Amino acid sequence: MGRDNTTNDTILDGIIAMLEGLRGVESAFYIEDELRARLVELEVSGPPAFGPLTVRNEGALECLRRAHVACIVKDKTFRPPPKPTVLLIDESGREVGRELLPGEKPEERPGQKLLWLSKDFVLYYDGEKGGQVRFVLPPIPFREVEEHPGTTNVCSSSPSTLADVLVKKAAGFEDDPKLATVLIGFDLG
Numbered sequence: 001m002g003r004d005n006t007t008n009d010t011i012l013d014g015i016i017a018m019l020e021g022l023r024g025v026e027s028a029f030y031i032e033d034e035l036r037a038r039l040v041e042l043e044v045s046g047p048p049a050f051g052p053l054t055v056r057n058e059g060a061l062e063c064l065r066r067a068h069v070a071c072i073v074k075d076k077t078f079r080p081p082p083k084p085t086v087l088l089i090d091e092s093g094r095e096v097g098r099e100l101l102p103g104e105k106p107e108e109r110p111g112q113k114l115l116w117l118s119k120d121f122v123l124y125y126d127g128e129k130g131g132q133v134r135f136v137l138p139p140i141p142f143r144e145v146e147e148h149p150g151t152t153n154v155c156s157s158s159p160s161t162l163a164d165v166l167v168k169k170a171a172g173f174e175d176d177p178k179l180a181t182v183l184i185g186f187d188l189g
Contacts, residue, residue: 007150008150008188011148011149011150011151011188012030012068012188014148015070015145015148015151015186016028016029016030016070018144018145018148019070019072019144019145019184022072022078022079022144023077023078023079024074024075024076024077024078024079025072025073025074025078026072026073026074026075026173026179027072027073027171027172027173028070028071028072028073029070029071029171030068030069030070030071031064031069031070031071031167031183035166035167035170036064036069038166039060039064039159039163039166039167039183040061040064042159042160042162042163042166043057043060043061043064043159043160043163044061046160053133053134053135054134054135055134055135055136055137055160056134056135056136056137057137057157057159057160058136058137058138058139058157059085059137059138059139059140059155059156059157059158059183060137060157060158060159060160060163060183062139062155062157062185063139063155063156063157063183063184063185064183064185065185066153066155066185066186066187067186067187067188068185068186068187068188069183069184069185070145070183070184070185070186071167071171071181071182071183071184072181072182072184073167073168073171073173073179073180073181074179074180074181074182075178075179076178080101080102081101081140082140082141082143083101083138083140083141084098084099084100084101084138085099085137085138085140085157085158086098086099086121086135086136086137087099087135087136087137087138088123088133088134088135088136089133089134089135089136090131090132090133091131091132091133095124096123096124096125096133097117097121097122097123097124097133098121098122099120099121100120100121100122101120102120106122109124111126112124112125112126113125113126113127137157137158138157139155139156139157140155140156140157141154141155141156142154142155142156142182142184145184145186150188150189151186151187151188151189152186152187152188152189153185153186153187153189154184154185154186155184155185155186156182156183156184156185157182157183158180158181158182158183159181159183163181164180164181167181167183168181
């Protein structure tokens with residue numbers, strides 16, 4: 001037997017209250033259907049390719065497939081993500097580069113050299129001629145919602161740049177580069 005609407009509403013209200021109480025969160029709210037449809041359009045079309053490089057925001061699309069999508073507007077004091085938010089994937093699905101989290105050292109891979117793309121992004125090079133690669137923004141766990149009673153299938157992601165601006169505007173915020181949005185998708189069960 002499923003939960004009644006009163007129980008679901010209590011869970012949903014509790015999640016927003018918990019998110020609003022997290023350090024660095026300026027606002028927390030649920031994405032309404034009209035905005036969700038627009039976000040799906042933006043994420044499916046994706047940003048324009050950078051020459052041979054494309055970007056696929058798999059995390060945002062995964063969030064938007066969930067029954068409920070909460071959103072936070074956060075500042076720089078919000079906790080870092082538990083996993084890399086940007087990966088470089090080759091045509092065979094192999095990770096050939098990744099974001100490094102604060103304080104993280106790149107893993108050593110036998111037969112591969114490390115090439116630093118920036119101070120927090122490393123490429124793994126094995127001497128082979130490169131093929132097609134794409135940047136992937138994967139779904140990321142969101143522990144605080146995973147631990148909330150009644151939630152299942154939790155994932156989070158930052159939306160693309162255009163989607164971030166759209167979400168901030170819908171929440172009444174200016175396009176301030178000191179603020180960013182995070183989508184948190186989940187089901188109840």
